[in-house]
Amino acid sequence: MDWDEFEFDTLAVRAGIARTNEGEHSEAIFPTSSFVFDSAAHAAARFSGEEPGNIYSRFTNPTVRTFEQRLAALEGGERCVATSSGMAAILTTCMGLLRAGDHIVSSRAVFGTTVVLFNNFMAKFGVETTFVDLTDLAGWEAAIQPNTRLLFLETPSNPLTQLVDVEKLAIIAHNKGCLLVVDNCLCTPALQQPLKQGADIVIHSATKYLDGQGRAVGGAVVGREKEMNDVYAFLRSAGPTMSPFNAWIFLKGLETLSLRMHAHSANALQLAQWLEQQPQVSRVNYPGLSSHPQHELAKRQQTGFGGVLSFEVKGGQEAAWKVIDGTRICSITANLGDTKTTITHPATTTHGRLTDEQKSEAGITDGLLRVAVGLESIADIQRDLARGFD
Numbered sequence: 001m002d003w004d005e006f007e008f009d010t011l012a013v014r015a016g017i018a019r020t021n022e023g024e025h026s027e028a029i030f031p032t033s034s035f036v037f038d039s040a041a042h043a044a045a046r047f048s049g050e051e052p053g054n055i056y057s058r059f060t061n062p063t064v065r066t067f068e069q070r071l072a073a074l075e076g077g078e079r080c081v082a083t084s085s086g087m088a089a090i091l092t093t094c095m096g097l098l099r100a101g102d103h104i105v106s107s108r109a110v111f112g113t114t115v116v117l118f119n120n121f122m123a124k125f126g127v128e129t130t131f132v133d134l135t136d137l138a139g140w141e142a143a144i145q146p147n148t149r150l151l152f153l154e155t156p157s158n159p160l161t162q163l164v165d166v167e168k169l170a171i172i173a174h175n176k177g178c179l180l181v182v183d184n185c186l187c188t189p190a191l192q193q194p195l196k197q198g199a200d201i202v203i204h205s206a207t208k209y210l211d212g213q214g215r216a217v218g219g220a221v222v223g224r225e226k227e228m229n230d231v232y233a234f235l236r237s238a239g240p241t242m243s244p245f246n247a248w249i250f251l252k253g254l255e256t257l258s259l260r261m262h263a264h265s266a267n268a269l270q271l272a273q274w275l276e277q278q279p280q281v282s283r284v285n286y287p288g289l290s291s292h293p294q295h296e297l298a299k300r301q302q303t304g305f306g307g308v309l310s311f312e313v314k315g316g317q318e319a320a321w322k323v324i325d326g327t328r329i330c331s332i333t334a335n336l337g338d339t340k341t342t343i344t345h346p347a348t349t350t351h352g353r354l355t356d357e358q359k360s361e362a363g364i365t366d367g368l369l370r371v372a373v374g375l376e377s378i379a380d381i382q383r384d385l386a387r388g389f390d
């Protein structure tokens with residue numbers, strides 16, 4: 001099937017489907033570790049790559065393949081490699097594409113564990129990372145060295161929702177011979193397709209909005225055949241593989257991705273506008289607000305503003321904790337990308353290991369709260385937060 005001619009919502013429901021002889025309508029799950037061959041010659045042909053097909057589920061599984069094909073179609077990439085988690089997707093990309101002596105330039109405003117992976121583990125194998133301000137294009141350019149191979153970022157960032165102009169940064173990256181890697185976890189392809197804006201590789205924590213219902217951990221890397229061959233080669237040898245059960249859950253998640261992302265965005269915008277009116281709140285960070293310094297870029301680069309916002313309450317940590325403890329519906333958890341609204345105090349949880357100086361550099365103040373807005377009735381979420389404000 002040539003999927004190129006179909007629109008996003010059709011691809012989300014149907015791309016990658018390979019029906020078995022049973023004629024099942026919903027995609028089949030293949031919980032099998034290995035596959036059998038008709039003959040010794042058949043086995044040899046599969047192992048040599050002469051004949052494509054299933055061998056062993058560490059690197060070939062039909063359910064995982066359906067998920068990979070569907071996500072590749074949604075991101076507009078040639079190929080997707082599914083992984084066991086979002087962190088495995090980042091690790092697999094680095095291990096597949098980098099060698100000792102290479103250098104990464106990364107946005108400072110990336111998921112904390114990504115910083116740990118770069119600083120504590122990639123560095124052990126001779127790959128150094130320089131961290132820069134996400135929004136500062138000149139800073140990105142200045143940080144690129146002759147041995148820089150990857151530029152890595154999330155846009156919008158979490159929890160401050162800062163953006164970078166992907167098209168402009170891709171030009172800078174390519175002029176210097178670097179690959180631009182975008183973690184597209186917050187927007188998903190339903191709201192933003194970085195490959196179409198010039199990025200070379202997209203990373204996903206499928207754990208977040210691709211599933212969207214908090215059920216499974218998984219990840220994915222999407223890009224051109226050329227780079228994905230190297231990424232896949234590492235996955236095949238090292239085994240950070242997605243299970244067929246999880247692939248099936250993510251397939252079901254993708255079918256409603258577009259509906260959910262637009263509903264998350266509508267709810268988040270309503271909540272952000274309401275928060276701006278509250279006297280206890282000194283600042284709201286959400287790209288959909290006209291007060292957001294990069295609102296125009298967000299309108300150009302994204303087709304929706306996403307479900308994540310943050311805001312600062314007057315009164316520092318004590319006030320912020322009171323707001324959290326006043327809630328009855330919002331889940332107090334650091335995860336995001338769920339139908340259920342979650343609330344977090346970044347300074348004492350996700351960013352708790354940073355020094356005061358690093359927190360202040362990253363804009364993580366004591367009064368900052370992050371809400372990943374779910375799909376509940378927004379009036380109930382407002383009442384939930386208002387209890388804490390009162």
Ligand SMILES: Cc1ncc(COP(=O)(O)O)c(C=O)c1O
Pocket residue numbers: 085086087088111154158183185186204205206207208217218219
């Ligand atoms: C933006 C982003 N990237 C990557 C990850 C890592 O994903 P996982 O938890 O699936 O390993 C996360 C997890 O929270 C994330 O928020």
